[in-house]
Amino acid sequence: MNTKVVLASAANWASPGYEIAWSQFKVPVASTQEPVKRAQHGSLTVQEQPTRIQVKGNQFDVSFNKVTGLIDSWHFNGQKVLETAPKLNVWRALIDNDIYQTKQWKPVSNKAYWQQYGLHWLQHRLDDWQYNFDSNNKKVQVKAQVRVAPPKLAWAIKTVYTYDIFASGDIVVTVNGELVGDVPETLPRIGLQMKVPGHFNDVTWYGRGPGEAYIDSREANRIGMWQTTVDQLFTNYAVPQENGNRHEVNWMSIHGNEVGLIAVGNPQFDFSAHRYNMENIDQARHTHELNKMDEIEWNLDYKHHGLGSASCGPDVLEKYKLKADDFSFSVRFVPYSSNQDPTHIAKTIL
Secondary structure (H helix, E strand, C coil): CEEEEECCCCECCECCCCEEEEEECCCCCCCCCCCCECCCCCCCEEEECCCEEEEEECCEEEEEECCCCCEEEEEECCEECCCEEEEEECCCCCCHHHHCCCCCCCCCCHHHHHHHCCHHHCEEEEEEEEEEEECCCCEEEEEEEEEEECCCCCEEEEEEEEEEEECCCCEEEEEEEEEEECCCCECCEEEEEEEECCCCCEEEEEEEECCCCCCCCCCCCEEEEEEEEHHHHCCCCCCCCCCCCEEEEEEEEEECCCEEEEEEEEEEEEEEEECCCHHHHHHCCCHHHCCCCCCEEEEEEEEECCCCCCCCCCCCCHHHCCECCCEEEEEEEEEEECCCCHHHHHHCEC
16 A cells, blocks of 8 residues: 655645655455466477577577576577576675775675685586476476686585476576585676667566665665656666666566566566677766677576665664575566566566
């Protein structure tokens, strides 16, 4: 439920109806509406080649690379919906509070600490790969075991990507991570990073908005349905850094004129989408050093380390630190036509 307080009459500084306070709370009533099952029309076929497999279904085809364990290509209605594969990412473009710190509060910066553990140069190595075709349930499952680790250092994230591909075109990506060895205490983020076509400029989501929000800077944003463009998601700080995150999101869609992708979280997720890649934002010291890409970089994050205030005061509060523990999360991706209602699709279940 949404409540707000507005001016009943004019004041020197505002007109009647001006909102001066608001609040949200959950109504303790459970929904009685049964969820709608996603229709599994058509059938799946699998074509295996020496270095990849291709799965074809109703209006879509997706290929997996046997060398990397990642998605090679994905088309829906004959159009590309993915430029680069969803891939585990734990780095972020450093913020001022990561780089600078008040010595009495924190002797070592996040930048120095995280780079000491090589979090900015993690490499992926495929250790095992397999797939299973369940024709009865109209599902193909691809599983890739990957070692994600920095060169030379004695720690790693033993990662398993599981892709469940359904006849409807839905792909559920589940990521399990086990941290082994001399691991860092915290991580900047845990999530999937990928690229989508540059014309996917329109974004809709259900979660906190309309502005950027992080785990420790979320109270100014309300839960609701929001729409904007990729360009408007970007917060153009004078010194480029991590920005534009949307928090506590149940689902989102990103699309162009004809097709797009819906992402549904299990559990909720954070997201950002930029026309600049993370490395460019991280390395740029001035806005003129930012270089727009032809594609859009899309982040879907399971968790984020807090922002804190280490450049001028205390670091991130303990409850907002992203501890380097084992993790598991899933994202359901649904390709769709832009004339379809993403709200309805996101509410269906498999």
